Amino acid sequence: MIEEITITEDEERRYTELQLRALDCARSGDHDALELMLNAGMPANLQDAKGNTLVMLASYHGNSKVVELLVAHGAEVDRRNLRGQTPLAGVCFKGYEEVVDVLLENGADPNADQGAGQTPLSFAALFGHKDIVERLKEAGGSVRLRDRGMMAVGSIVNRMRN
Known part of the structure; x- marks a missing residue:
């Protein structure tokens, strides 16, 4: 017989607070606190209300060591948020x-469609991040893709050179 587990409102509130703290740790780069939570069983693919994972939040705030930690705990690098965006984008x-x-290095897709035909490479090109464009191309990112406005990524990359 399986015993039914009852969670009190206080326990539910405390768990919600812990989840919010984990999301804040990913944003702020608090590696040590997040590591403790992950080692205690916090899901590495935890998401906020907008579908942003811990990897997405750590990535967006430039916290590479936290991204490495999350990947080591099984986080998916290409999990999308509710807007269909990946952490790489x-x-x-x-x-x-x-x-x-x-x-x-952990398998993110440089050609993942972000909607309207946009890709991580097209975002890097649009915002003038030349070194990132080169890294994405080396990882298999295609400059032959077109967004739905029919602008070839290659033409954006070529404009960056001029």
Whole structure:
């Protein structure tokens, strides 16, 4: 017979607070506190109300060591938020090269469609992050893709050279 477990309102509130703290740790780069939570069983793919994972939040705020920690605990590097965006696309917008490297080394897709045909490479090109564009190309990112406005990523990359 399986025993039914009852969770009190206080326990539910405390768990919610712990989840919010984990999300804050990912944003702020508090590696040590987050490591304690993960070792105690906090899910590495925890998401906020907008579907942003711990990896997404750590990436978007440039916290490469936290991204490495999360990946070591089984976090998915390409899990999308509710807007269909991947962590790699977010970091290509922001321009954090070290985080791009960590994500790519752990299997992030440089051609993942972010909606309207946009990709991490197109975001990096649009925002002028030349070194990231090169890293993405080396990782298999295609400059032949087109967004739904029919602008080829290659034409954006070529404009960066001029």
